[in-house]
Structure formats: C-alpha cells, structure tokens
Amino acid sequence: MHEELFAAMRQSVIDGDPEQVERLAREALAIGIDPLEAINRGFVEGVHYVGEQFGLGEMFLPDLVMGGEAMKMAVSILEPEMRKRGSARQSLGTVVLGTVKGDIHEIGKTLVLTMLSASGFQVHDLGVDVPAERFVDQARALNADIVGLSALLTTTMPGQRQVVEALDRQGLRPRVKVMIGGAPVSHEWAREIGADGYGEDAVAAVALARRLMGREAPAR
C-alpha cells in the first residue's frame, strides 16, 4: 500500500526539493500514514541513495546538502505528529543527547530525540559538534540516566570513546549509561569502547533506552 507515495518521497529527497517534500509529508499525514513509516519507507530511502551516490563519486557535496535539507523539512513536518502519538506518558528517564565533536550530522540524532521524547523520556539536546566535556558537564548537571552519542563519520567515532572515558574519569559510570549510534557505528564498536549499547535506528534507540532503564519494550 502507498508504494507510489513512498517512491515519490524517496525521489523528492534525491531531487533536493523541499516544496515537494513538504507537500508529500502533508499528504501522508492527511491520509493517515504513520509518520515514522513515511520517514523510514519514504524519505530516508532517498537520503540513503544520495549518500550511496556521494560515496561512489556520482553525486557531490551540493547534492548531499540539498538532500539533507530536504530530509530536515520532512522531519520538521512529521515530528509534531510523532510526538503527539507518544504524548502523555510518565517520564521514563533523562537522556542527554548530541552528536560528537567534529561532526555536524544532526538528522538521525533529531529523529532519535523525537522518538525518545514521544516514548516518555526527557531528552536534552546538546546539538552537534559537542565536546566530550560538555556531555559530562550536562550529564552531571541534569542528573542524566543515559548519555546518547551520535557519530556519522568514521573520523568522529573516536569521539564516542572519549565521552565514555571522560564519564569514567569523573566517576559517573556505571550509574550513567551510554548508548551510541550513527551509520558507521556497530555493536562491536560499542563493546570495544565500553558503551552500554548500540541502536541501529530511532526505534531501536527507544528499545535500548528502555532496556538500560531496566524496562523491557512494551507489548505490542
């Protein structure tokens, strides 16, 4: 069902066409498509294609920028509805979330934020290009249960390790749990740097956060 609409969403991100993205996102909401499904089966497919072509040298930085902007438009329209669907829950825990130093990729991190908030976590967004010390300071100041670290570049993945080490040095672990994510990140990397878990997408991030808080995922 809705395959044509999902295909059009994918194409609108590839074309870097925010007006078309906006139209399709609104259409999806109007006909009752789940906003997360619109993101995952439609718009994200486009962003993956752009990333792939960029990696192959078939697309260039402006394409990457335009694809990213188009994706942000999709998230900005679908996000309020995602939040609404998960509203009115008790707080499951406090999460400090950001993209590590040297890395300005924010789209995935923002999706994780939206899903965690919609699921009942209190999430403090530190933004992008966040130094390790800031994660530590904010985790302490906000009495965080979980620190969430996003990294999209192989060159910035070591920034995740630095945060784990800084939290260790400040004596905040193991009380404060660390979860990591981002396209190049894996379970193996999480184990290697001593993080408490890895989530491959925003849905997995919620399940992981619940697990780290000692709660299993709710029965569906």
Ligand code: B12
């Ligand atoms: C859009 C984009 C950009 C945009 C970002 C716009 C923005 N405002 O965010 C711009 C144009 C700025 C950009 C810049 C660059 N980019 Co870029 N970019 C991408 C692209 C195409 C998509 C990323 C994205 O938004 N994906 C969609 C979201 C939904 O997915 P996600 O980020 O993976 O997040 C999900 C999961 O990973 C997970 N997750 C994410 N974070 C977290 C955190 C936690 C705690 C958990 C549990 C889960 C989790 O959940 C998310 C939701 O499902 C990727 C390609 C790709 N396939 O990833 C390249 C890519 C990441 N970029 C790449 C590169 C090389 C660059 C540049 C260095 C290019 C350059 N020469 O300047 C710069 C680096 C700038 C910097 N210092 O950070 C490479 C990285 C290669 C590598 N392995 O190191 C990629 C893979 C493209 C490629 N194939 O070469 N980029």
